[in-house]
Amino acid sequence: MLGSNIVADGHAHGFSVRVVTHIHQDHIVDLRKSIREASFIAATPLTLDLLEVAGYRVPPSKRLTLPYSVSVSIDGDVLTLRRANHVPGAAETVVELSNGYRIGYTGDFKLPGTDILYELDVLVIDATYGAEEWVRPWQDEIDILLADVVQEGLMHGPVYIYGYYGKIEEIMLLLRRYGVDAPFLVNQRIGRSVAVLERHGYRVGEVVVDGTREALEVRRSGWYIGFRHYSSWRRRRLLPPSNGLRPVHVLLTGWEFREPLRRISPREWIVSFSDHADFRQLVSYVEEARPRMLIVDGYRGGRAAAYFASYVSKRLGIPAVVQPSTERWTK
Ligand SMILES: [Zn+2]
Structure with a gap:
């Protein structure tokens, strides 16, 4: 109050x-x-x-x-x-x-x-x-580190990023700022947020919504960044390969204080990224x-x-x- x-x-x-x-x-x-x-x-x-x-x-x-x-x-x-x-x-x-x-x-x-x-x-x-x-001394560099992980991942296959709504939209804008231009593949809910952002003057670049023909084509190409809600992280291994390429998964969490990036398997990253x-x-x-x-x-x-x-x-x-x-x- x-x-x-x-x-x-x-x-x-x-x-x-x-x-x-x-x-x-x-x-x-x-x-x-x-x-x-x-x-x-x-x-x-x-x-x-x-x-x-x-x-x-x-x-x-x-x-x-x-x-x-x-x-x-x-x-x-x-x-x-x-x-x-x-x-x-x-x-x-x-x-x-x-x-x-x-x-x-x-x-x-x-x-x-x-x-x-x-x-x-x-x-x-x-x-x-x-x-x-609870400090993240890398908070100033994390944007560029994250963009690097994504760019590097895209060389091997599609990249999936897991985070909360709001944070996802922020990351989309961040990646574009760092010159990442792969299409974004999103669900309908995020698709509607993106439309609002665009209406307010943000430039989100190419975004395709799951279930559309464009989404099918993008999936087939194997070159895209998929955004999924944080809660889908535990189901990440169920995602099928695209164009024969297995996806790289990136989880964004604010509760990682040991290091900015942690590779928990060849295709799985935990990134210490917070909005707080x-x-x-x-x-x-x-x-x-x-x-x-x-x-x-x-x-x-x-x-x-x-x-x-x-x-x-x-x-x-x-x-x-x-x-x-x-x-x-x-x-
Ligand atoms: Zn908040």
Whole structure:
């Protein structure tokens, strides 16, 4: 809750605006209830359209489309969304209450590419990786390492990439940035997201949707990148060869801290790729933002949230608490 009118990424009775920072499941909890009860659903234009793809119909009269850094006043509270590097369309939320009190909520983010929110009375931060050992020192190079694994894999056969929705779309854009131009083979759900991204000016290149004639041809060629949901990883070995070529499989996970890339078999890679700040980045965000007070999101942060809060208050001298506080950090 950010003041008495605006609530972000959760439902609360009697609030007039619900902000959706991005399309991940744990951030759209009870969204249908909010669509019914709240006056407005506020999000970036891209997020609002991606919600449709995910099956949420927001009536036009309730759509509050907020491009980054554009402010809107709601009963005296000023709401602004800022850019977050997480999944396409992701945003941070800033609310300035009528009494001048400023509250910021990062939502999910990683650095760089996320606006630091300054001059806040309270900053609410996502601290998924809030424990000191959860660092990925390679976070700056991982994009190019991943692109290399994919390019190299394509020389031997099709490449399948496994990740969560949102992350998949991000990886598609990343691969194009690094000059990977093989066609993408996707399911219908991802196909619809891609169409939305294209409508919003992103260039995703050649994408073919499973079940179409083009998909058959692409499969036959054996030169393509297939995207599949994270949960399909355990069924990867059931995929038949294409054009006599056995696929290379790449799993994206944020919970790999030993090394950036791990080859678990000649055709299977685990890549340490996350859309969340690691511990180091969390600390540097808070150090730079220097809010008067920090609230660590305990709903999504789990036990690490408590550790991060105590680290911030001890090391950075910024009062920090976990809310809601349900779990204690034990090591
Ligand atoms: Zn997320």
